Amino acid sequence: MEGKLYERLAIAGIAVVILGAIFRQCWNDASSKFVSSSKTPQRTVKPSVPLVAGDPDDPRTIYRYILHVIRYGSDRLHFPGGVMEGGYLSEADAPKVTCYVMELGGHRCPHPYPKDAAMFYTSVCAGCHGNDGKGLHGAYPDLTRRKLLGIEKMMQGQKR
Numbered sequence: 001m002e003g004k005l006y007e008r009l010a011i012a013g014i015a016v017v018i019l020g021a022i023f024r025q026c027w028n029d030a031s032s033k034f035v036s037s038s039k040t041p042q043r044t045v046k047p048s049v050p051l052v053a054g055d056p057d058d059p060r061t062i063y064r065y066i067l068h069v070i071r072y073g074s075d076r077l078h079f080p081g082g083v084m085e086g087g088y089l090s091e092a093d094a095p096k097v098t099c100y101v102m103e104l105g106g107h108r109c110p111h112p113y114p115k116d117a118a119m120f121y122t123s124v125c126a127g128c129h130g131n132d133g134k135g136l137h138g139a140y141p142d143l144t145r146r147k148l149l150g151i152e153k154m155m156q157g158q159k160r
Helices: 002-031 059-072 094-104 117-124 149-159
Strands: none
Touching: 059 094, 059 149, 094 117
């Protein structure tokens, strides 16, 4: 009996995450049809150019890369879930989530950060990347990879 309860709770949790991702996509689609007010933060995606220089295994480079993607978005990876837009987090909260994402991938953040970073990640990022950071059904990038896909692509672009 307890096993069925846990199974139902797991299914309900997955449904909530999926519905959150659908809602977020619908909200973004609907809000892009209206003229934005000055109070609404602008979502942006910078062009696919090398974002940061450095060793892709260096925690400082990883930190700068993730922070850049959180702030400005990325159109580099072409996942089925669509383009990662930037600007979902405030300037104060983006570094917190950057450190949390680094830890998901097994990296040590070069800066101290507060424990509420997980809360910001869950409320803003988990709708697409999942609470565990593995990406939902391959539609979004897996943030738990030791070497992030975007960094690999960035470094390939610099070697050309």
